[in-house]
Amino acid sequence: MKFYVKLDVLTAAPSVLILKSGLRICSNGAARTNIPIIQDYAYYEVKLQNYGGSWGIGLCTVNTLLDSIQSLTNDSSCWILRNDMKIWSRGHVIGQLKQSVEEGDVIGVIYDKGKLRFTINGDTAHVYSEQTEQIPLFIDSTGEVLYPVLGVEDGTVLDVAFTANSFNYLPLSVEGFGEIKFQKEVTF
Template sequence: MASYVFCFRCCRDGTFGPGHVPLKEVPVVRLDTQHVGNDVVIVKNGRRICGTGAALANAPIAQNKAYFEIKIQCTGVWGVGLGTRKCGINKVPLGADTDSWVLRQDGTMYHNGEQKGKLTDVPQEGDVMGVSYDHIEMNFFLNGAPLSTPFMGIKGTVFPAFYVDNGAVLDVQFDKFYHQPPDGFDSIMIEQSLL
């Protein structure tokens, strides 16, 4: 009976016994509100981007094989890919500088202001775009199907990068994917420093 009373008191008062160690919140990958364009709006707990400009994820891709997705909620001008912390988050579209590699809404792939490729299938509203990256190439998937148009030559510490303009709205998935990632690929892991 005494333990029941103690438990009830803890829940009511928020007090805990001696030696209690509070649980830490497990870090999750989401859109980073510290690395976002001035006119970008981040909602849905860091999972939706709208407004005008770009945002990076709060974690770089450090593991060997990573995967993430976007769902195109509203069309407009948008892009998805990778960028360093130096990429122009207030400039739309990404891919115009040396620090971003993106797929744009019309299926073109850009880096450093140059078109590096073009998808044969152009994504539409409601489609889910998957992105895989293994530090050698970035690949895209449309509704789970590989598009076989790799993006090569990506350098540096990169983060998932997204931009929107002209009414575009993107929902970002860093886990609990719509489609199965390719073999060996998984959600982005946040590096933890060991004490």
């Protein structure tokens, strides 16, 4: 039996639909992955398959309430980029992207030892906080493990890629970035 990273139907909001073997989310609600990010550097991609309503993508902890995009936005253990291109946590905007997106675009989510970055169609998305460029965005998960999280509402459909062979764009050309792994690699 082959194990792979996918959206977790067991912890997802009851009203959300998880399709395509755990790689598509639609309807209303949110879902996190079946495993946390255990390595220092990780990357995943989300394609805006049908951009009919609201969406949110980012990182959360195991305790994040997955009922709705609003619950992700308000949660103190979640950092979420929403369709308004604002990055939210604890009910407050903590950053904003100047770029806009449309149906068919691919958003990359980069986790780098407590830092969060985004790409749009393979290009770095610059995060601004009160008109000051702030790359990357620092997040404090107080030592808790983080999970990729996606939320949708009102007809939006998102497809997610967690493995290198399914990425549309390669992660940053920095050593160590890549797909989310099931086990941490130890080098001697």
